[in-house]
Amino acid sequence: MSTPCDIRSTCPYCGVGCGVLLSPDGAGGLAVRGDPEHPANHGRLCSKGTALGETLGSDGRLLTPRIGGQTADWDTALNLVAGKFTDAIAEHGPDSVAFYVSGQLLTEDYYVANKLMKGFIGSANIDTNSRLCMSSTVAGHKRAFGTDTVPGTYEDLDQADLVVLVGSNLAWCHPVLHQRLLAARQRRGTRIVVIDPRRTATCDGADLHLALAPGSDVALFNHLLAEIDRTGHVSTDLAATVTGFEAALAAALADDVGVTGLNPDDLATFCKLWIGTERVVTVFSQGVNQSSSGSDKVNAILNCHLATGRIGKPGMGPFSVTGQPNAMGGREVGGLANMLACHLDLENTSHRAAVSGFWDAPVPLPDAPGLKAVDMFRAVGDGRIKALWIVHTNPAVTMPDADAVADAIAACPFVVVSDITGDTDTARLADVLLPAACWAEKSGTVTNSDRTISRQRAALPAPGAARPDWRIMAQVAQRMGWRDAFDWQSEAEIFREYARLSAVAASFGRDFDISALADLDEPGYGALPPTRWPVTGRDDAERFFADGRYFHPDGKARMLPLTHRAPAARTSPKYPFRLNTGRIRDQWHTMTRTARAPRLSAHLGEPFLDIHPDDAADLNLIPGALVTVASPTGRTIFRARQTDAVAPGQVFAPIHWTGDTAPSARVDTLIPAAYDPVSGQPESKAAVVSVTPFRAAWYGFAISAGPITPDSTYWARARTPHGWRAELAGAAPLGDVETMARALFALPDSDLQQISDPAKGQHRLAFHRDGVLEAALFLSPTPVVAMRDYLAQLPGTDAPTVLSGRRPGDQADPGPVLCACLSVGVNTILSAVETGEHLTVESIGEALGAGTNCGSCRPEIAELISRARRPLAAE
Structure with a gap:
């Protein structure tokens, strides 16, 4: 139950769009609970959502604008950004500038960025990191349906008799949806098939796992389509609703299912399940999308649903689950380089004219797609892009060929980064850093994977000089000369404009229409409940395509002829x-x-x-x-x-x-x-x-109450409740161990306790001040053997036995954490199993709580139980 003090908002992680209840503690902190009334999660949260309150605070935040690494005021920074972009456009044309934005933006932020670039700068060079996660789905939807329409809803998972998960580790990447699916299985016997080259946590309890060869999805679904035809399960309404069946079937019959590497029995079982189950939902995610044939993979799945008429009805249909919290909202406002707002088409003359007129755009809208992400950073690298604005994303790490992307950003004449921190790989390359408000500090809307628009609401003040993204971009636009067009005073004003534009899109027969929300006043916007579009004020259909009508000019869907294409890179003796x-x-x-x-x-x-x-x-x-x-x-x-x-x-x-x-x-x-x-x-x-x-000359493990700053060939560090921990390794032999350790921890004059065996290359060092452990380092010529989770608890204590590397014998060792939601360790679970009283996942949950929150650790608990019982079975 919520309380009057709770603030309803939406989790900022994946596309599930879970509702959260936020309770400020008055001291800058925030308690976070799942919202039992939100239709996406009904109160459930995954481990990441459960820990949201721990991710807040001003530590590490970018608190003021910075120019060339120096603190600046907002006016100076915004004037510089506006001036640099204006100068680049004047000298080199509108296509010399680019925006690279993010699914972390709220829809209102996305709308402002899209309006500025396409409507007023006059370039389509705005793309988003959503290009990396779901653009193949957009392409597949548009080819099949005529628009980027998601026909499925979360309720379909509750109503399906078979759910096929393709390229989706749902248990780890969308845990709340996975728990919803498992609940349906328990309640009504829903069967589950997982299609994935590797065995993941999602395979636990599945009826069938098809470990197909990477990239062979098209061949698999072509085989399914051929079997649909062979067994006589093609829809009797096909000719009235779909075109392209004969060509699609001919291509499917000509394809070779052998490239999947699957055995005939598993193929036959899968086809029998899919064909013999009317209520089938095919869920697909990054394993389908992130491919050089991703669009074809999507259409291969859609072909099977269209051929059987299993779309637009309860408990059946194709369903893309998105990776980011507002990937869908970005799609709605045209955040990709090849789209216009409200699902209008950039290359359609009438659509461009309508949007241009609505915006009263001062320049012609671009009539061709802009640079998509990969090509955008190639253009940055070869000098075509003179000014680049990156918002809430880290392409120096996340783009393919990331080192080349980092080099390109570093060489760009002018780079501005808006983010919550200046400590990312990309932010370090910027000429100007702009401090943005983060989740829990800003207000707006997001759209989840099943088209539900939810509010994000501010629960905390933004620290320092941080500002909402829409306001930053609008103030730059005003300084570029477009004051009136970007003179919003609130997020609600932007939302109302966007909703009015959706009515224009609806006049062209587009699917996206929220025009009934265009008159929301400030209180109405503030109180907007989770709402699935379309919202027209008329008799809104709960499901698209239930009437067999699609968004191509003839009202029919398109099936495509497809052929398996191997991944672009080929294995070789050098890269096997x-x-x-x-x-x-x-x-x-x-x-x-x-x-x-x-x-x-x-x-x-x-x-x-x-x-x-x-x-x-x-x-x-x-x-x-x-x-x-x-x-x-x-x-x-x-x-x-x-x-x-x-x-x-x-x-x-x-x-x-x-x-x-x-x-x-x-x-x-x-x-x-x-x-x-x-x-x-x-x-x-x-x-x-x-x-x-890797031929390591030495390995190390470090713990510290303060920061760890390694200088070695390999290192990886992570926060702990008591400071930091790090794994280390070096290719060159160790020099003076004490000098290295003091530099690692920045402890030049702390008391040192040391045990060394130079002949064996073993060294253990502990640094204390006033009897309290500050840091410790364990070095060995082979991987360090130590109780890492126990040692990580010791900084800040007297830790008299730290150099043993082990927990004292009279203390219980919970072992590495397995359940992150409730911090339950592996050894704690094993001890419960060894009593003989807790031999099921459910029993462990009742006894310890492990696996009872998001449930994503349940497969690992099951594996622990299985391993622990094997010796007993052998006896």
Whole structure:
């Protein structure tokens, strides 16, 4: 239940769009709970959402504008930005400037940026990091439906009899939706199929896992389409609702399902399940989108639903789940380089004229798409872009061929970055830094994956001089000469303008229409409840396409002829492994928010490379080994984890680490700049790499109450509740150990306690002041063996036995954290299992609470129980 003091808002992480209740504590802090009345989550939150309150505060925040690294006032900074952009446009034309924005923006922010660039500067050079996560879906929807229409809703997961998850680790990336799906399975027997090259947490409890070869999704769904036809399950209404079936079927029949690497029995089981289940939802995410054939993968899925008529009805249909909190809102306002606001088409003369007239634009709107993300940064690199504005994103880490992107940004004549911190890899390259308000400090709307518009509401004052993004951009626009067009006084004014524009789009028969909200006054906007569009004030259909009508001129959907295309990069003797990338359970993007919450780094606090045991054996990897991973574009170092969750010849690495947290493990330095020719979305999950042992001369583990500043070949650091911890390794032999350690911790005169065996290369050092532990360092020629989670608790205590590296025998050891929501350790769970009284995940939850919040750790709990019981079974 909410209280009168609660502020209703929306979580800023993934596209699920969970409602949250915010309770300020009066001292700058915030309690965060799930909103039981929000339709997206009904009170549930994942580990990241649960820890939101721990990510706030002014520590590390950008508090004032900075020009050339020096503090500046707002007028000076905004005048400089406006002047530089104006000068570039005057000298080199409107296409010499570009905006690269983010799904972290609110819809009102996005609208202002799009209006400024396309309507007033006159260029389409505005793209977003959503290009990296869902632009293939946009392209697939537009090709099939005529508009970027998401036909599915979350209620479909409750009503489906079969849910197929394609390229989606739902359990870790959208945990609240996964729990909703598992609840449906328990309630009504919903069956689950997972299609993914690797075995993920989402596979736990699934009825079938199809570990297809990377990039072979089109061949799989072509096979399904052929089977739909062979078994006589093509919709009897097909001719009235769809065109292109015959060509699509001919292409499907000609394709080779053998490229999937799946065995015939599993293929037959999948096709029988899909074809034999009318209420089937096919959920797809980054594993489909992030591909050089991503748009075709999307359309291959849509083809099967269109052919069977399983779309627009309860419990059935294709459903894209987005990666960012407002990727959908960005799509609605034309935040991509090839779109206009409200789902209007940039290349349509009538659409451009209508938007231009609505905005009273002073220059012609661009009549061709602008530079999509990859090409935008290529243009920055070759000098075509003279002024670049990056907002709430970190392309020096997240773009493919990231080192080349960083070099391009560094060489650009003028770069401005708006962000909450100046400590990102990208922000360090900026000429001007602008302090932006962050989540919980700004107000506006976001749209989640099932078209539900929700309010974000400010619960805390912005620190220092930080301002909302829409206001920053509007004030630059005013200084560029367009005062009246950008003279909003509130977010509600922007929303009303945007809603009025949607009526213009509706007059062209577009799907996006929220015109009934155009008259919301300030109180009405402030109180706006979660609302799924369209909102026209007429009899709004709850579901698109229920009437069999689509948005192409003839009212019919399009099926496309598609053929499997292998990933752009080919394996070779030099690069024999196929690299998959993705997210881990408790972190988000480049960790500018989640890394501030220590418990979110407790589960997996170091970058890693998953590799099959057979491949590890071929490479002679020792336990805990570091490996060098190289591709044609870059080189990294990761900790190797041996697991049969990946197939031989395939490896997996997470995306989150940066120059601030683990500079040698920035995964996108390995990713080539290949992209889908239709959507422009990079192929982030199919690079080719080599893997070799990293020949470390020494390894280290460090804990400290204060910052750790490593200077070694490899390092990765993370916050703890008591300070910091870090993993270290060096390629060169150690020099003077004490000198190194004091520099590492910046403790030149602290008391030193040291145990060393130089002959064995073993050193343990602890620094105290007034009897209190400040820091400790453990060094070894092989990976350090120590109770890391226990040691990380010791800074700030007297820690008399710290150099043992072990917990005293009379103290219980909870082990590494497994449940981040409730901080339950592995050993605590194992102890409960060993009693013989808690042998199920549900029983562990009742006893310890583990797995009862977001549930994303439940598969790991199940695996722990299984491993613990195997010796008993053997006896």
